[in-house]
Amino acid sequence: MEYVLLISRLGSQIRETRIRRGLTQARLAELAGLTRQKVIAVEQGVDTVAMNAYARVLSALDCQLTVIPAAMPTLEELGELFE
Numbered sequence: 001m002e003y004v005l006l007i008s009r010l011g012s013q014i015r016e017t018r019i020r021r022g023l024t025q026a027r028l029a030e031l032a033g034l035t036r037q038k039v040i041a042v043e044q045g046v047d048t049v050a051m052n053a054y055a056r057v058l059s060a061l062d063c064q065l066t067v068i069p070a071a072m073p074t075l076e077e078l079g080e081l082f083e
Contacts (some may be wrong), residue, residue, distance in 0.1 A: 011045035015062050031060035
């Protein structure tokens with residue numbers, strides 16, 4: 001599976017979790033000790049963001065990564081790869 005898709009999925013899940021918990025990007029950045037711009041990059045799945053930033057955001061959300069087999073990409077996800 002394309003790594004860009006995996007990063008995108010992770011960013012989307014982080015964004016959805018932040019929203020469900022009623023946090024703004026600014027508040028999450030504060031909790032994670034990052035800038036708001038870095039949280040935006042994490043949520044957008046920017047491939048130059050260091051794993052450390054993902055770990056800090058996940059920790060601030062009281063979440064952890066779990067490794068599971070990748071699901072086939074949806075048509076929407078495939079389309080986003082070519083934008």
